[in-house]
Amino acid sequence: MARSEGASGGDEELLSKPYVRLARFWEPVPGKPGYVRCNLCHRRCIIAPGRYGVCGVRKNINGKLYVLVYGLLTAMNLDPIEKKPLMHFYPGSEVLSISTVGCNFFCLFCQNWEISQSRLEKGLYGTYKTPEEVVETALKYKADGITYTYNEPTIFYEFMYDTARLAKKYGLFNTMVTNGYMTPEAVKELGPYMDAATVDFKGGGNKEFYRRYIGVPDPEPIFETLLAMRDAGWWLEITNLVVPQVGDKEDDIRRLARWIVENLGDETPFHLLRFHPDYKMRNLPPTPVSTLEKLARIAREEGLKYVYIGNVWGHPLENTYCPRCGYPVIERQGFFITAWRLTKDNRCPRCGYKINIRGEYRGRGRRWGLLI
Numbered sequence: 001m002a003r004s005e006g007a008s009g010g011d012e013e014l015l016s017k018p019y020v021r022l023a024r025f026w027e028p029v030p031g032k033p034g035y036v037r038c039n040l041c042h043r044r045c046i047i048a049p050g051r052y053g054v055c056g057v058r059k060n061i062n063g064k065l066y067v068l069v070y071g072l073l074t075a076m077n078l079d080p081i082e083k084k085p086l087m088h089f090y091p092g093s094e095v096l097s098i099s100t101v102g103c104n105f106f107c108l109f110c111q112n113w114e115i116s117q118s119r120l121e122k123g124l125y126g127t128y129k130t131p132e133e134v135v136e137t138a139l140k141y142k143a144d145g146i147t148y149t150y151n152e153p154t155i156f157y158e159f160m161y162d163t164a165r166l167a168k169k170y171g172l173f174n175t176m177v178t179n180g181y182m183t184p185e186a187v188k189e190l191g192p193y194m195d196a197a198t199v200d201f202k203g204g205g206n207k208e209f210y211r212r213y214i215g216v217p218d219p220e221p222i223f224e225t226l227l228a229m230r231d232a233g234w235w236l237e238i239t240n241l242v243v244p245q246v247g248d249k250e251d252d253i254r255r256l257a258r259w260i261v262e263n264l265g266d267e268t269p270f271h272l273l274r275f276h277p278d279y280k281m282r283n284l285p286p287t288p289v290s291t292l293e294k295l296a297r298i299a300r301e302e303g304l305k306y307v308y309i310g311n312v313w314g315h316p317l318e319n320t321y322c323p324r325c326g327y328p329v330i331e332r333q334g335f336f337i338t339a340w341r342l343t344k345d346n347r348c349p350r351c352g353y354k355i356n357i358r359g360e361y362r363g364r365g366r367r368w369g370l371l372i
Contacts, residue, residue, distance in 0.1 A: 092363025099150035106215035191232035204252025
């Protein structure tokens with residue numbers, strides 16, 4: 001389904017803007033002149049002339065689909081990669097993080113709702129940047145890579161794709177933080193240029209939770225996308241936001257952990273994130289730490305070797321422990337590595353177990369902050 005908002009006029013002027021580009025992954029709808037189907041995410045919106053997709057940033061103009069936020073950035077920050085969170089991918093590295101407005105989900109608890117839901121709250125806005133300018137900024141500030149994040153990067157796919165291709169030419173890696181609703185065909189095209197992804201589940205992937213609190217009919221396509229990402233060779237870490245009272249069921253976490261073990265491997269990092277009241281779900285308390293700890297035990301019981309608790313600074317499960325002997329090989333405080341005890345080839349110094357890490361440690365103790 002597409003949004004029911006009609007055309008606002010001024011399309012000719014809109015098409016002259018540098019941030020409006022012909023979209024990828026769409027097709028005409030047979031038997032419905034002027035209608036298009038967007039195939040970028042699993043919603044596969046059918047969009048009438050003059051109307052928008054659910055994401056609010058793709059518009060059917062004269063029977064063609066256009067993206068309205070190409071390079072229209074709402075944030076450009078230098079972040080530690082652990083903030084994504086990516087704990088086992090080039091630990092200690094720094095990434096240039098960028099975002100636009102819009103999202104294909106409607107999470108009632110979104111902490112970045114000012115940009116993700118802006119299509120509903122206050123329209124489109126941002127600072128226009130070209131892929132060349134983003135890569136130049138990353139190189140200027142000596143970032144190790146670029147991360148597409150804060151809002152759902154699938155909805156600014158064209159800009160992400162062009163920027164990622166260019167970044168690779170300059171030796172930068174690319175990562176994304178995503179809800180996992182990108183279609184496999186889009187993953188396949190992006191595949192050679194994306195290096196890692198954090199895929200965010202909410203409420204343990206429970207179908208009713210997704211329907212009621214996210215506005216998504218079925219989370220099942222996320223698993224299809226994860227398999228496509230795996231097959232593309234991306235490094236994957238999985239997060240799950242634990243929402244107290246409504247999204248903290250033990251059976252859901254057990255089921256999700258088991259699927260990860262069977263399909264992505266038992267050494268896939270798994271992060272259980274604490275909920276904080278925000279946006280339209282301010283009536284619930286933060287997730288009890290005891291709930292997170294209980295669910296972490298369940299995830300380990302299902303065979304996952306690297307289970308983390310996030311958004312609880314100073315918790316012991318911010319650290320990485322050797323799966324064989326239990327030695328704390330990496331200690332963290334929030335997003336920051338405070339102790340690195342691995343050998344040069346990422347082995348436990350006590351028992352020699354090989355810790356599943358892609359890339360070398362790049363901790364340099366530099367600074368982070370806002371750039372736009």
